[in-house]
Amino acid sequence: MIYRKVRTNLSRTLSAIEQDKATSDDYVKCILADPQIAAYIVQAVVEEFKDMEIDEIIPCMGEPTVTLRFPERLGVKVQNTGSESVDEEDGKIIYDIKFPVYYKGKKKEFIINIEAQKSSKKSKLGYKLENRITYYMGRMISEQKGTEFSGSSYDDIKSIYSIWICMDIKKTDDSIIEFGMKSNLIYGKIKIIPKLSKINGALINVRTRTAKNRELSKNRLIAMLEELFSKSEFLEKKKILEEDYGLKMSVELEGRMNEMCNVSDYWEEVALQTGREEGRKKEQVSLIVKKIKKNKTMAEIADDLEEKEEVIAPIYEAALSMKPDYDVEKIYELLEKNKKLA
Structure with a gap:
């Protein structure tokens, strides 16, 4: 080759x-x-x-x-x-x-x-x-x-x-x-x-x-x-x-297959952890959306979730920008986009 x-x-x-x-x-x-x-x-x-x-x-x-x-x-x-x-x-x-x-x-x-x-x-x-x-x-x-x-x-x-x-x-x-x-x-x-x-x-x-x-x-x-x-x-x-x-x-093909498996296993562990973090974030977005629909203020939501307002604020503002649909996936994508731009 x-x-x-x-x-x-x-x-x-x-x-x-x-x-x-x-x-x-x-x-x-x-x-x-x-x-x-x-x-x-x-x-x-x-x-x-x-x-x-x-x-x-x-x-x-x-x-x-x-x-x-x-x-x-x-x-x-x-x-x-x-x-x-x-x-x-x-x-x-x-x-x-x-x-x-x-x-x-x-x-x-x-x-x-x-x-x-x-x-x-x-x-x-x-x-x-x-x-x-x-x-x-x-x-x-x-x-x-x-x-x-x-x-x-x-x-x-x-x-x-x-x-x-x-x-x-x-x-x-x-x-x-x-x-x-x-x-x-x-x-x-x-x-x-x-x-x-x-x-x-x-x-x-x-x-x-x-x-x-x-x-x-x-x-x-x-x-x-x-x-x-x-x-x-x-x-x-x-x-x-x-x-x-x-x-x-061949020795070459066998070696590359074996090494690919080792590297892939490590990457999958990282991807799994990333997936878990994404799932937790989306769950948090979903909870905040439910409370927004109940007309709760940002301060009330922070108090309910026992979080600081500065943690809730980005999600709260992103969710309001999606009103009235409040699509969790789109809100999450917007948060990720804003994070990259920050």
């Missing part, structure tokens, strides 16, 4: 927790870029490879470039080679994983991009993920100008696939969604409608499997990814991946 270091958030120093979280993400990228795992993904998404075995697909794949936040923590050597594109806002589009795949020798070449995405929810991202996928697909085509083709040699454009793997899906929502351009005849008669096959994308929705008795996905790729990123005990997970999915555990 070719590794590059992603230089983001340069305006501030990342906390220890943020560094651990980013390191966990780095391990996920390296695991997804493993030739066996990547071959499973290519087999499931790229039409030309659907009838091929994993062992047949691996030799068709070029060396992947993987971008990492903390490569030094993974003990890998960084190489200065391209896996980024120009973006008007911040100057770069960073691809998690990118590699070429060749069909029937080099007669047909594909450029594959795999993105590990913890969430697909607009409420967390601030945008619809499908719009970002569309942008990535467009950039993967336009950036070929001057590298894969020049002038008006548009027939030399390589087909691209931007494949996004999301890991926060409900237990019944495991799925693979295909994106792409299509052509339709709006008027007239024509024997052959031009096929647009250069721009392709996919969204693979993987459930987080925490319970051992959860039913496996009926899709083989998703079931394998669920097991790969499950909370199962490491040796049990390794055995299942080897016996049920034919993965050969």
